[in-house]
Amino acid sequence: MPEDEKTPAREIITxxxxAHFRYFRTADGTVYAQRNGHPVARPIRSQGTTGSHRQELMVGLFRDGQGVFNGTALKEALDLIEALALTEDVQPVHIRVAPGFDGATWLDLGRADGQSVRIHPNGWDIATPDPREVCWRRTQLTGELPPPVKDTDGKGIDLLMRLCNFANAETECLAIAWLIGCLGPSVPVPAPFLTGPQGAGKSTGGRMLVRIIEGMTGDLRRAPKDEENLITAVAAGWVTALDNLSHMTPELSDAMCCIVTGAENVKRALFTDGDVFRVGYRRPLLLTGIDVGVIRPDLAERLLPLRLERPKVRRTEDELWTEYAEVLPVVLGSLLDLTVKVRAAEAETPTDLRMADFAHLCAQLDAATGLGALAAYRASLDDLNDDVIEGDLLAQTVLRHAADLEPGAQQRMTSTEWLHCLSQLYTGQDFRALPKGWPTTGKVLSDRLKRLQPTLAARGVFIDSGRTREGRYIEMTHSPVTPPHAQQAF
Structure with missing residues (x-):
């Protein structure tokens, strides 16, 4: 055949x-390729070690007898395919957990055949999702889960609790609530903080919880040095577990708050002057450590302390993880059974807690099982408030001042006047030096009090601010409240 009658290589590839792949774009403009009938999608520009679309296209062309093509032809074909895909409808991709049709949710088992778990109002089943309903995105962190066992009669939950060293039943039910929350793609869940004495198995317990969702390859990681590295790690998986935290910088604390409740980051696209791309994320977090020092109030509202105790009988790593791998299918099956039961339960949503979705899930768990998860969650938040107050001298000084006010009394001053008043109260008659980090201006004091508002309100001290003709003011009201641990569950 004459050269001018040959079909160009780029057209053969295109x-x-x-004919063999479906191409679509996500809301941020990334184009994905999805083999016909298969739920796993890959970015067409990916060069990742988990297998790129360019590689699977080259292999498919070779195996189907189309030939071997050079890089130029592949690039030209992919450029055209990408341009065409940008005119298609937008469809999201998901890691591990995804919403489906008719109120169902999906759990990716990480299998090569794409089989997943569909959790629906009447139960759960193992099936391959329709690519139009769910598109899975896989990364190097996506481990394979074993097929869950049906009709476990709750045995898997008991097996899991026996392997973990949770200190009491309240901690156990909070861990169960968190696992159920991780199976919901739209429910923000607080970050469990596994704590306890040295040798309590915090890292092992954290791995056990994570591997129920992420498979046996799921593991704990060291805390990244900055926010950008943390976001990169979070974007590559569903549950991010950070091990052995001993200190938490304000920047890392703020980043964790954003990850738990959801945020978006905008960065400049590489090799461009003005183009940007968006990174949206909301993921379950898990932390372990003996003590992280002072906890900031906004992070405290997003934490879920889970206390462990030292085991009475020690076991080898090999023995422990061999048993865990054997019971994991039963554990996962029991968790799915309980998830269906909890989602069907009706319960009122507590309106006084920051993480209202998780509080509602705890109330549903109580309605389905009677475990008392909501009361345990309230008590855990009360303990965290105590930790915040014990680590913040300003909060302690405000509470000392409020204790001298009559119940229901209000006191209004400017921020500068409040700074002078609280500084005098702290230094006392012996004129001791103000501590490092004490507010130096009225503006700094005002900002610190805003951050402490939820913590102080839980102790009956309400901080408000406003403006009159004379200027801005801060108002303190002392209204004794029922301690959170004494409140009854909804």
Missing amino acids: DYAQ
Whole structure:
């Protein structure tokens, strides 16, 4: 055949690709390729070690007898495919957990055949999702889960609790509530903080919880040095577990708050001057450590302390993890059974807690099982408030001042006047030096009090601010409240 009658290589590649793959774009403009009938999608520009679309296209062309093509032809074909895909409808991709049709949710088992778990109002089943319903995105962190066992009669939950060293039943039910929350793609869940004495198995317990969702390859990581590295780690998986935290910088604390409740980051696209791309994320977090020092109030509202105790009988790592791998299918099956039961339960949503979705899930768990998860959650938040107050001298000084006010009394001053008043109260008659980090201006004091508002309100001290003709003011009201641990569950 004359050279001018040969079909150009880029056209052969393009025709083959469009016949064997479906191409679409996400809201941020990234184009994905999805083999016909298969739920796993890959970015067409990915060069990742988990297998790129360019690689699977080259292999498909070779195995189907189309030939071997050079890089230029592949680039030209993919450029055209990407341009065409940008005119298609937008569809999201998901890691591990995804919403489906008719109120169902999906759990990716990480299998090569794409089989997943569909959790629906009447139960759960193992099936391959329709690519139009769910598109899975896989990364190097996506481990494979074993097929869950049906009709476990709750045995898996008991097996899991026996392997973990949770200190009491309240901690156990909070861990169960968190695992159920991790199976919901739209429910923000607080970050469990596994704590306890040295040798309590905090890292092992953290791995056990994470591997129920992420498979046996799921593991704990060291805390990243900055926010950008943390976001990169979070974006590559569903549950991010940070091990052995001993200190938490304000920047890392703020980043964790954003990850738990959801945020978006905008960065400049590489090799461009003005283009940007968006990174949206909301993921379950898990932390372990003996003590992280002073906890900031906004992070305290997003934490879920889980206390462990030292085991009475020690076991080898090999023995422990061999048993865990054997019971994991039963544990996962029991968790799915309980998730269906909890989602069907009706319960009122507590309106006084920051993480209202998780509080409602705890109330549903109580309605389905009677475990008392909501009361345990309230008590855990009360303990965290105590930790915040014990680590913040300003909060302690405000509470000392409020204790001298009559119940229901209000006191209004400017921020500068409040700074002078609280500084005098702290230094006392012996004129001791103000501590490091004490507010130096009225503006700094005002900002610190805003951050402490939820913590102080839990102790009956309400901080408000406003403006009159004379200027801005801060108002303190002392209204004794029922301690959170004494409140009854909804």
